[in-house]
Amino acid sequence: MSGTTSGTTGGTTGGTVVVDVHAHAIVPEVEMVVAGAAGLEAQRALDLRRYGRESAAVNGPMIAARMRRLTDLGVRLEDMAAAGVDVQVVSPSPSQYHYWADADLARHVWRAANRGIAAIVDAEPLRFNGFGLVPLQHPDLLVEALDDAVELCGLAGVEISSYAPGPDGGRTVELSDPRLEPFWARAAELGAVVLLHPFGCSLDERLDRFYLSNTVAQPAENAVALSHLIFSGVLDRHPRLRLVAAHGGGYLPTYIGRSDHAWEVRPDAHTCAELPSSYLRRLWFDSLVHTPAALRALVAAVGADRVVLGSDAPFDMGVDDPVARLDAAGLDPADRDRIAGGTAAGLGLLPRKLQS
Template structure:
């Protein structure tokens, strides 16, 4: 089983690149874990699974995972920093991920980060990420600077990823835009409501701006099952079938376009997972757990048992599709 949605946090961070660098992370270790603080504000209590290879491998064995695809905790993507500071943070995080992969290359694949607040700077960092660090791609936020990742200003990034044969894993991030909390504490509302809504808008942007048609070799996967996208897609399909303007916008069927993308299985409930299988097809789905965080799906492969899939379909979701997404040849 290859789990494409797992996160890491470095055990330590370098000092901020200059005085007054707001939004820089640090770790306060104590007892059996550590508190991640960003810009002086406590963000999340963590344990050694986030940075220690041996602890992580033991947890993987319990969860039934053969390979973890390691990506940064989304709060470490650093889009609120200045571009140069964001590059400094990205290099520190990427170096830590690469070190974990080197310790257990048969069990880990690494995805890094680049400072997408400056697309040109981000693109310039991609060769180092691939050739010097050996990472397989990048994780990127669903929204950067108010724009969904699928918007045209990121097209040069997608072209560069395609040229370097790097994968793209899209995860929702904190945007800094206040939204109704719907009775939940604001910090919980971001994770439980804003994340899936933003993710659905981001996937829709990839279709609406025809990214795959322009960059057909781009391999892109969306976390959390695409968030709200599964409920948006049937509406897009009906509009495409019945409205000439929408038909011209999408060209091909939105469902067929969506089936050219990858999505993880992190939707928690088997009926929702069944909906993804029926709507997006077996060939689009990869295992995702959100390990090692509280909201993770324990033993995510077990959720497939209730779907009655064929052995070939099970193999595809457990590992085959992930290998295609990551460009793994062995």
């Protein structure tokens, strides 16, 4: 890989080490852990209900066709070279959250996921960093799992969904849930990055056709989860928190004026210290918004220094050419380089051996 610890001498982009912050792997050990476990079949039935049979029938062959790209390190490196990507921050496929798991099984899931991602990083320590998993459905275990990912496995942070079912059938765990306060505090203390990547949507059968379960649900879930963080004051209480929203933060960044209006006129929405739009400058967002115009709008809303490169590789709703798509947006060269890798470097997402 071309590049130095400063991220300023990479060969693929005229000086910037290109960092893809949103790229996935499947950790086989996780699936071995959950195989045959009580609750797995019920979760699969729920997924089928949410996706609908037509989309579910497409998903299986799509994953099978990409399995080597999800599990084979050599193929992954070939994909990166073709895309002009120097570094990937690899996260487990969101299908491996397994938020249905009880506390004992959840511990096995996160340990397998964290060590599986760490093994990828260790195999090519100049090319990879990684995110582990935590059991969002068990708030009392989050700090333990975060420490496992960051302190024991050496990962840059963890990946979470937009919500989780409550433990033992209890209330849904939203990102505003007070039970998550120790987790946010510990993430801020460690300087760990939290990747917000929704998986699943509570709208269920309303989105069970035309693949709305992904095309509409993912950006909607991002908007809901980020709104919970903003309006609940999580970002006020934890100003050092580093949270990156996948899929460009969904619908929220470019329509947040409605949230500002509510904050100004509704006492029940006047619950955070500042205008909701001001919190966009306390968050980070990936570039996976699919069109040049949408990327320019995201940059206008949040600033180029709050956007990182993301591909969602190698899934079909991701892109194989994130650098080319960034270039197509026609941004100011300095802004383009920030998104390509400079902002990620500032977040500490370069491989540890490249960090100065």
